[in-house]
Every structure is written in C-alpha cells, then in structure tokens.
Amino acid sequence: MTTFALVPGAGTDTWYWGPLMWELTGRGHRAVAVELPCDDDGAHLEDYADAVVDAVKSGDGDPDDLVVVGHSFGGFTAPLVCDRLAVRELVLVTAMVPAPGESAAQWWAATGHPEALAAQDAKDGRDPDDVVALFFHDVPEQTANEALRHEREQSATAFEQPWPRDGWPDVRTRYLMCRDDKLFPSAFVRTMLARRLRGTVPEAIPGSHHPMLAHPARLAGALLAR
Known part of the structure; x- marks a missing residue:
C-alpha cells in the first residue's frame, strides 16, 4: 500500500482532493x-512542510511507501x-x-509566465477577470x-519567502502536465522543466489546472503508474 500525501496549491483546502482520494483509496x-x-501570516514554508509530516504521521506513523504529490x-x-x-517519489x-x-x-517573472499567460489568453479570447475560464473550464x-x-x-x-533548499532533493521526480491547463500552458511547462529540472520529461494528462476535480480517475491512474 502506498501513502499519497496530497499537498495543495495556494489558497485551497482539502476539499479539492476529495474525488482523487476516493479513487486512490478505492484502489487500496x-x-x-x-x-x-x-492563511496564517506567521507560517513559513518550513511550517507548511511540517504540516505535511504531521498529516502523514497521523494514525499510522511513518509510512513504508510514501509518494508526495504537490499541486x-x-x-x-x-x-x-x-x-x-x-x-520514494515526488509527483508535481x-x-x-x-x-x-x-x-x-519572484517565480512568475523569472520563468516568463506573464508572457506565456498573455499569449494563452489572446489565443483563447479569455477575459483576464474570468477565473472560471482560467482554472475550471472543464469542471x-x-x-x-x-x-x-x-x-x-x-x-x-x-x-514571498525565498525557497530554503540549495537544490532539488535526490528523489525520483515526475511532472504531470495538464494538456488543457490555461494557467500553465504546455509549452511554458516544457521550457520551465528544461531549465529547472533537466532530465524530467513531463507526462501529459487530460485536464485543466485542477485535474483532481476534472479527471480524478485519470489522475489516479497516472499517479499509480511506475
């Protein structure tokens, strides 16, 4: 049995993971x-990591097989x-x-994201204020x-805290790239990975920026692929 620690993105809660959790637990x-x-102004990235550890250890202690999923x-x-x-594995x-x-x-400007998003918005004809079209268009x-x-x-x-590691951890890392993501378009992701995680080839899966809501079964299948 694998334990999947599901780490959310900015300003979201555990509800977002519900459909994916159902898929993973249903597969044992x-x-x-x-x-x-x-939402705690006193919390730093280290506190976020500690929250992951506390959640993983609750009930069963240290798992024998742990995959950390970061969205x-x-x-x-x-x-x-x-x-x-x-x-055992990091899955982004x-x-x-x-x-x-x-x-x-700083990440946005450093990766060229504003230009990539503007190009995607122009292609789609999206109103920049339409967050549903940006995040949930296939949900x-x-x-x-x-x-x-x-x-x-x-x-x-x-x-706004500088990332506190000197480099990427020596752990197998996979990147699941959503084909229909308007926030992080595929071409942008490929360029970012080529510069920052050399040797990591993105794996394309269906979905927008929240595949755990749009395609939870497909996402579960991708997470379980070794």
Whole structure:
C-alpha cells in the first residue's frame, strides 16, 4: 500500500482532493489530504512542510511507501518534505518548480509566465477577470462553484519567502502536465522543466489546472503508474 500525501496549491483546502482520494483509496491505497496553514501570516514554508509530516504521521506513523504529490504552489512545499520523511517519489501536478533562493512571488517573472499567460489568453479570447475560464473550464459548473466557495486566503509570508533548499532533493521526480491547463500552458511547462529540472520529461494528462476535480480517475491512474 502506498501513502499519497496530497499537498495543495495556494489558497485551497482539502476539499479539492476529495474525488482523487476516493479513487486512490478505492484502489487500496492511503490518501492524505494536507491542510496547510496558508492563511496564517506567521507560517513559513518550513511550517507548511511540517504540516505535511504531521498529516502523514497521523494514525499510522511513518509510512513504508510514501509518494508526495504537490499541486501548483505545492511545488514549493513538496520537496521540503524529503528532508523530514523517507519519500520514494515526488509527483508535481501542474506545479511551480522553484530555484534555490527564489520566492514564489519572484517565480512568475523569472520563468516568463506573464508572457506565456498573455499569449494563452489572446489565443483563447479569455477575459483576464474570468477565473472560471482560467482554472475550471472543464469542471462541471456545480463543482466549479463549490471550488470557489472553498478558496482560502493565501498569506504573503510563504509566498514571498525565498525557497530554503540549495537544490532539488535526490528523489525520483515526475511532472504531470495538464494538456488543457490555461494557467500553465504546455509549452511554458516544457521550457520551465528544461531549465529547472533537466532530465524530467513531463507526462501529459487530460485536464485543466485542477485535474483532481476534472479527471480524478485519470489522475489516479497516472499517479499509480511506475
């Protein structure tokens, strides 16, 4: 049995992982959705990583087989867990890949994201204020509306903190790239990985920026592929 620690992105809660947890537990695995202290101005990235550890250890102690899954801004937290627990694999799901000493606030300009997003918006004809079209365009309307109700405040503390590792951990890392992601378009992701995680080839899966809501069964299948 594999334990999957599910690390959310900015300003989201455990609700987002519900459909994926159902898929993973239904296949005989343990899924732990982590509640990060994202609305706590006193919490730093190290506290986020500690929250992952506490969630994973609750009930069963240290798991024998641990996979840490980081979504979006969760890419800044997931690698830090490797300094605290024995992790078999890191899986980044349409996630940010930090550089040493770089904050999440700096990441956007450093990776060329504003230009990539502007090009994608022009291609799609999206109103920049339409967050549903950006994040949830392939999610059922009722689910998208519920997702918006589960948004949390994201403190700037962790977002503006320099990433505290000197480099990427020596742990097998996979990147699941969502084909229909408007926030992190495929061409942008490929360029980012080529510069920051050389040798990691993105694996394309269906879905927008929240595949755990749009295609949970497909995402579970990708996570379980070895």
